[in-house]
Amino acid sequence: MAMMETPLNTWLLFGHAPRYFPDTEVATRFPDGHVHRYTYADFARRAQQLMHALDALGLEPGERVATLAWNSYRHLEAYWGVPCTGRVLHTLNLRLSPEDLTYVIRHADDRAILVDPDLLPLLEKVHARGGLEGVRHLVVLGDTVPETTLPGVSAYEELIAGRPSAYPPRDIDEIAPLGLCYTSGTTGRPKGVVYTHRSTVLHAIAASSQAAMAIGPGDCVLPVVPMFHANAWGMPYTATPYGAKQVFSSGPLDPAALVELMAAERVTVAAGVPTIWMSVADEIEARGGLPELRHLLCGGARPPRSLIERYRRDFGIPLIQVWGMTETSPLASLAWPKERMRDWDEQRITDAVRTRAGLPLPGVQMDIRDEEGNSVAWDGESMGDLLVRGPWVANSYLGDEGAAGFTEDGWFRTGDIAIGSPHGYVVIADRAKDLIKSGGEWISSVDMESAVMALPEVAEAAVIAVPDDRWQERPLICVATRPGSTVTLDRIRDHLERSGFARWQLPDRIEVMEAIPRTGVGKFDKKALRARFDS
Amino acid sequence: MAMMETPLNTWLLFGHAPRYFPDTEVATRFPDGHVHRYTYADFARRAQQLMHALDALGLEPGERVATLAWNSYRHLEAYWGVPCTGRVLHTLNLRLSPEDLTYVIRHADDRAILVDPDLLPLLEKVHARGGLEGVRHLVVLGDTVPETTLPGVSAYEELIAGRPSAYPPRDIDEIAPLGLCYTSGTTGRPKGVVYTHRSTVLHAIAASSQAAMAIGPGDCVLPVVPMFHANAWGMPYTATPYGAKQVFSSGPLDPAALVELMAAERVTVAAGVPTIWMSVADEIEARGGLPELRHLLCGGARPPRSLIERYRRDFGIPLIQVWGMTETSPLASLAWPKERMRDWDEQRITDAVRTRAGLPLPGVQMDIRDEEGNSVAWDGESMGDLLVRGPWVANSYLGDEGAAGFTEDGWFRTGDIAIGSPHGYVVIADRAKDLIKSGGEWISSVDMESAVMALPEVAEAAVIAVPDDRWQERPLICVATRPGSTVTLDRIRDHLERSGFARWQLPDRIEVMEAIPRTGVGKFDKKALRARFDS
Secondary structure (H helix, E strand, O other): OOEOOOOOOHHHHHOHHHHHOOOOEEEEEOOOOOEEEEEHHHHHHHHHHHHHHHHHOOOOOOOEEEEEOOOOHHHHHHHHHHHHOOOEEEEOOOOOOHHHHHHHHHHHOEEEEEEOHHHHHHHHHHHHOOOOOOOOEEEEOOOOOOOOOOOOEEEHHHHHOOOOOOOOOOOOOOOOEEEEEEOOOOOOOOOEEEEEHHHHHHHHHHHOEOOOOOOOOOOEEEEOOOOOOHHHHHHHHHHHHHOOEEEEEOOOOOHHHHHHHHHHHOOOEEEEOHHHHHHHHHHHHHOOOOOOOOEEEEEOOOOOHHHHHHHHHHHOOOEEEEEEOHHHOOEEEEOOOOHHHOOOOHHHHHHHHHOOOEEEOOOOEEEEEOOOOOEOOOOOOOEEEEEEEOOOOEOOOHHHOOHHHEOOOOOEEEEEEEEEOOOOOEEEEEEOOOOEEEOOEEEOHHHHHHHHOOOOOEEEEEEEEEEEOOOEEEEEEEEEEOOOOOOOHHHHHHHHHHOOOOHHHOOOOEEEOOOOOEOOOOOEOHHHHHHHHOO | OOEOOOOOOHHHHHOHHHHHOOOOEEEEEOOOOOEEEEEHHHHHHHHHHHHHHHHHOOOOOOOEEEEEOOOOHHHHHHHHHHHHOOOEEEEOOOOOOHHHHHHHHHHHOEEEEEEOHHHHHHHHHHHHOOOOOOOOEEEEOOOOOOOOOOOOEEEHHHHHOOOOOOOOOOOOOOOOEEEEEEOOOOOOOOOEEEEEHHHHHHHHHHHOEOOOOOOOOOOEEEEOOOOOOHHHHHHHHHHHHHOOEEEEEOOOOOHHHHHHHHHHHOOOEEEEOHHHHHHHHHHHHHOOOOOOOOEEEEEOOOOOHHHHHHHHHHHOOOEEEEEEOHHHOOEEEEOOOOHHHOOOOHHHHHHHHHOOOEEEOOOOEEEEEOOOOOEOOOOOOOEEEEEEEOOOOEOOOHHHOOHHHEOOOOOEEEEEEEEEOOOOOEEEEEEOOOOEEEOOEEEOHHHHHHHHOOOOOEEEEEEEEEEEOOOEEEEEEEEEEOOOOOOOHHHHHHHHHHOOOOHHHOOOOEEEOOOOOEOOOOOEOHHHHHHHHOO
């Protein structure tokens, strides 16, 4: 007997927002331009009505309740309402093909699905493939049920209406499952990561840190990253108890509307993948900046240096790199500058900090190992496989698939190739499978992309390996140019050579396209590019 | 199987500073003006040498290793070195009387004591009272052992010298004891609070939050609050893994030296009791401010409004109130403004936020109960006993003493009388025992002190209850004036009436003294005042 053994479950955090932040707002912009707005007091009442509704549906503890939904206040209600009843929230990736969705829903053994109205046609395709055989309840996130071929669909608002708005806290074991998210599956079938109450509560607390997202009660946050993707980087689980105002942009990305929303709601911190911040930069410039934005969190892929510099120089906005994966909840490292760098100029900080994947968060441990499995020195040069461990890192996939991803001594193999800097920052050289092996030496596709995107005529660039008889692999540059611009292979080779690339590393093939294809979470889809050009 | 069940013990955090912040500094100023300076790489090597030294002393796991020491880098080494070996760090309060120290050392069953050289005479007095009978090792925190009547004293530097600087991590259960701290005991004997690895790790992570101390890798922190007092509010356990530079001021407070140290080391965040910030305000003014200081954390007692206003107005430094107790690790609430208040002027924020004890940190739950034990509304008026609970709140005292301090339904009774504001901020009206009951109504001693200290001629003021035949109790004002000033009872009554106090609340007795006596942790010592004037 010493300190209280309070379980780390969602009930520890759920009561905070309604009690201490009852009039703080949650704002959701819908694609038609309408902004829905309510307070945390409203949120908590409705989330508790949802808890009663889930009980009324007869779902058992531990059963999966899925969402197939854009970011919105109703999705936020499910984030808290589902786990607070002891059930498991499964966030379905709406960018998956009907085939993959069918696989995932069946694999997860989902019992109920909460679906946005415009995604019903997608679910109909899943139904046609037999994907909904185990699903007993379909709930459309709206007032009424639109026309659909799906049987027995009910409306969310009707489901929760009239139910009590207070729900007695449950004594949930902290290692009970809370959520389920499938990796986007760039290789093989998607694999399920099961979050526990403990891992999510720890992550929620750690994420508010000055070393992490740095969000507190004075903030207004906007996760552009989807709520179906690694819990929107955990932002909703942090912002809610810490009392930050939350803003959601529902539906597909509309750069002009997004920037207008950020300005109108006075967002202080937003989070998204680099391609998002590329898409909206011109809009921010046209508006003359976003003076209330304190910093942008940028992860999922390495942002090109030119993007970091543009935001800093033209808008005065630091772009803070975030590194993590679905398997790491996801925050593992963030690139904040150190006390020792207080007098450094921006150029030096960009070199040493902003172009890196960050300092590991306390709680997360990292190791970089060579091919023999020995830890390499953090000397800024030695490269190896990045391994992580910690209380919010997965130790397995659902059904014990992909066991090779976990070492016998308790680490998760990220599949990233990394370098540790002497300053303690981790540099992601590449995904293991994206690294180009040419003539026995390695070329980082990410480094090359970053350099190519610094060219003014280039809008986007992705580099993939193509087989080569003599050199084993050679880099191929896929480029989308800015409107009215053109670019040649020579121009790119010349620029890369001046940027420090060796002659043997320079690409000898270019493919110009209208836009680089993207994955469901907005990253460049190299799998699709390889399929197109590898042959 | 889902997420790693990594235990929350000190080893989860200890490796962070040397690996990711090897060249970040720890600076300690000693009373002779000398500043010792080393890096986290040095710190970690020496802390691990200490771990080996503790093993060599033959101490068993779970045995208590005490410190009787000022803030310093060696004290920091003990903070980590002792718990990482599975032993328990007992921070002795050097302001206690030899009698109380004797009681505490025997009660805790301390096996070893690490003591600062200038505190050996105090320990000699404890020895004379038989307080060291169970203590097997006395280690003086220095290079050599000064002259002393104590037998068998060794020197810290000799003890750790030559030992290996790497220590294999131990697999410590997260609910194993990590530390022990006695409450300062304003009533009755001091009682021991036992911190666990889990509670301290959770607190360390939560304390770095933007809603808490808001410290990260870019910061330089100075805990003016002693390391023997509730772990210096947990600052060393947070700053070390988060990579903030740490600055310690060793020895008794010297206002001019402290301000000089803050300026020279470029401190961004400092923590201390209100009397500290009162003492140094003139020094800060003489220096024209401290431009690199971002905010001051102020707790242990409610700071007078005039102090808050002076720091804000004259120095541009927000004074952030912190509320907590030894039993709460200690951070329970901090007074940060909310998003809804972004457009408020400073006056309004001072009223609603800065003069309050804060918003509870996520993880900490609070309840205010009336005399019948019913929760009262957070309406800005209803007053009651403040109860708290959470994973870093004590559920008992060592030896199960003071069991009345814990409710059957799992809450800790703080002994504070509080009001909850509709905005969610808690207001500490008074310590239950300091509230003045006059003619059946309550007078808050803290409110009255805060008002009196706004008078320019008053340096410090403390209000206590004195027995009264007719009214039961009446307020007595104890005042220390500024140099060259005088103050009268009439002047104070007049000022209080204009400040909104009712006529029946006005004091009818004043005692002018050179300085208000203080407790071991720098708060006004009302127990001493009552002993002097109650008769």
